[in-house]
Amino acid sequence: MAVGARSGHDEPEERPERPAESSVAMRDDSGDGPDADPADGAGRDGRDGENGEADGAPKKPRSFWKELPLLIGIALLLALLIKTFLVQAFSIPSDSMMNTLQRGDRVLVDKLTPWFGSEPERGEVVVFHDPGGWLEGEPTPDPNVLQEFLSFIGLMPSAEEKDLIKRVIAVGGDTVSCKEGGKVVLxxxxxxxxxxxxxxxxxxxxxxxxxxxxxxxxIWVMGDNRQNSLDSRYHQNLAGGGTVPNDQVVGRAVFVAWPVTRWSTLPVPETFDQPGLSQALAVAPGAAGLAGALPLVLWRRKRLTSRHTAE
Structure with a gap:
């Protein structure tokens, strides 16, 4: 009987209880007891993540040197976007635009408006790619790798050796001439x-x-320094007869940015606003409209005549 009671239904052996003081101390230390305040900390050890910082405490800001590569990358990307779509700096390599522009001036060229269908207008100073043969025989700049990179992202004036800058004198549909000793007639x-x-x-x-x-x-372009500018006048033997296709125009030069002593805008001269200058272009649409309306008028007249005859 003694053996059976011990193996099945006898009361379990008593184990020593943990001291009450120890249990209370553990609950108080852990902050995990029934009276614990959740605001006092989320983790069992009152720490947050790997840094071991208290929950809710501000995180330590990243080092400036760790942020620097990101800042440089963003700045380069913005510079490239601005240069590609908004504005670009160009350096004046010759005296062909004196005294409006001096050799070594830096001008800012508007590249945004052409994206919205804007075309060159009379009197504007524009930068354009060589349409073919204009710079033949001219010395070619030899920029180093750093200059090419800075030019590519727009932090230096363009290193492109095939760009020119002139003033637009006439646009498509205009008739322009100049006799010896006389003025340009547009x-x-x-x-x-x-x-x-x-x-x-x-x-x-x-x-x-x-x-x-x-x-x-x-467009027909000419330099402001007429005695020292190989412009449209000197390329009439080439394809296009000295004119420049609009799709070769990079943009309009709008501001002299360097040196600071020459800060200035590049507005369209008043002579290009004189009345009647665009008259030739205004007549063409009117004539086209008249030509288009004439058949309609004749058809309507014939129809009315037939109706009266039938009556």
Whole structure:
């Protein structure tokens, strides 16, 4: 009987109880007891993550040197986007635009408006790619790798050796000419160019031309230093007859940014706003409208005549 009671139904052996003081102490230390305040800490050890910081405490900011590569990357990306879509700096390599622009000036070129369909207008100073043969025989710049990179992202003026800068004198549909000793005549109107051509320059220089009608989608350009500018006048033997296709235009030069002593805008001279200058272009749509309306008028007249005859 004693053996059976011990093996099945006898009371279990008594084990020593843990001291009450120890149990209370553990609950108090852990903050995990029934009276614990959740606001006092989320973790059992009152720590947060790997840093061992108290829950809710502000995290330590990252080191400046760890943030620097990210800041540089963002700055380079923004510079590239601005250069590609908004504005780009160009350096003036020659004296062909004196006195409006001096050799070594840095100009800012608006590249945004062409994205919205804007085309070059009379009187604007524009930067354009060599349409073919204009810079033949000219010395080619040899920038180093750093200059090419900074130029690519827009932090230095363009290192592209095939860019030129001139003033737009005529656009597609215009007729332009200049006789020796005379003024440039645009659509029958003489231009007063004294405000922008170099002092001592004559409007034609040593190269009278025209009259020339500019093809649609092209422009006729001339430098402000007429005696020292290989512009449209000197390339009439090339494809396009000296004109520049609009799709070769990079953008309009709008501001002289360097040196600071020459800060200035590049507005369109008033002579290009004179009344009647665009008259030739205004007549063409009107004539086209008349030609289109004439068949309709004749058809309607014939129909009315037939109706009256039938009655």
């Amino acid at each position: 659509n029958g109107k003489a231009l007063d160019e004294t405000s922008y051509i170099a002092p001592g320059s004559s409007p034609c220089g040593d190269k009278p031309f025209g009259p020339i009608t500019i093809p649609d989608g092209s």
